[in-house]
Amino acid sequence: NAGVTQTPKFQVLKTGQSMTLQCAQDMNHNSMYWYRQDPGMGLRLIYYSASEGTTDKGEVPNGYNVSRLNKREFSLRLESAAPSQTSVYFCASMERDRGEGNYGYTFGSGTRLTVV
Amino acid sequence: DQQVKQNSPSLSVQEGRISILNCDYTNSMFDYFLWYKKYPAEGPTFLISISSIKDKNEDGRFTVFLNKSAKHLSLHIVPSQPGDSAVYFCAATNAYSGAGSYQLTFGKGTKLSVIP
Numbered sequence: 001n002a003g004v005t006q007t008p009k010f011q012v013l014k015t016g017q018s019m020t021l022q023c024a025q026d027m028n029h030n031s032m033y034w035y036r037q038d039p040g041m042g043l044r045l046i047y048y049s050a051s052e053g054t055t056d057k058g059e060v061p062n063g064y065n066v067s068r069l070n071k072r073e074f075s076l077r078l079e080s081a082a083p084s085q086t087s088v089y090f091c092a093s094m095e096r097d098r099g100e101g102n103y104g105y106t107f108g109s110g111t112r113l114t115v116v
Numbered sequence: 117d118q119q120v121k122q123n124s125p126s127l128s129v130q131e132g133r134i135s136i137l138n139c140d141y142t143n144s145m146f147d148y149f150l151w152y153k154k155y156p157a158e159g160p161t162f163l164i165s166i167s168s169i170k171d172k173n174e175d176g177r178f179t180v181f182l183n184k185s186a187k188h189l190s191l192h193i194v195p196s197q198p199g200d201s202a203v204y205f206c207a208a209t210n211a212y213s214g215a216g217s218y219q220l221t222f223g224k225g226t227k228l229s230v231i232p
Contacts, residue, residue: 042205042225043205045220104150104165105162107159108159109157
């Protein structure tokens with residue numbers, strides 16, 4: 001099925017460990033995003049990539065790095081995990097529609113990360 | 117500073133009645149607004165949107181109203197069904213500026229419970 005695929009779905013890390021969250025979309029979208037969702041905080045933007053080859057910081061980028069590997073894939077890396085990074089991470093993609101179309105995102109199903 | 121506010125963390129409604137979810141925004145540059153629905157352990161899914169040139173948009177049981185002067189929008193669900201029980205996120209963006217990557221700014225969400 002077309003959409004956004006995130007791996008892994010669940011992960012437990014120890015403080016100080018590193019890991020990469022993977023995201024791939026098969027809709028040929030230009031823009032991709034990483035959000036985190038915390039209880040009572042809604043969805044907050046970590047990093048985004050407006051197009052292949054570009055990345056920019058969002059609202060909460062500290063402690064993260066990203067790579068837009070190609071048009072399909074956008075990964076999020078935690079170099080030294082901290083308990084404050086325990087969260088649910090969502091990847092999303094969007095194709096700009098200049099008409100009256102939908103400017104919304106297509107989200108993946110999320111990665112639930114726990115840092116102990 | 118929260119630019120998109122959903123002041124009701126939760127809402128309970130009887131099946132068949134109307135559900136009204138509210139959202140306020142502070143950034144006057146926002147010109148496109150969306151509602152997302154999220155079930156537990158899934159990613160948010162797009163529900164309905166409205167551009168700032170309109171004051172109402174309908175899609176089946178769902179209607180979004182926009183009051184630009186009050187910087188307020190609302191989502192009406194009529195009639196409400198048990199399957200509508202989910203967390204609803206309001207989101208906003210500056211979509212028509214011709215620049216940027218159309219980042220969505222989300223509210224904290226409202227948990228809707230439809231009681232059979």
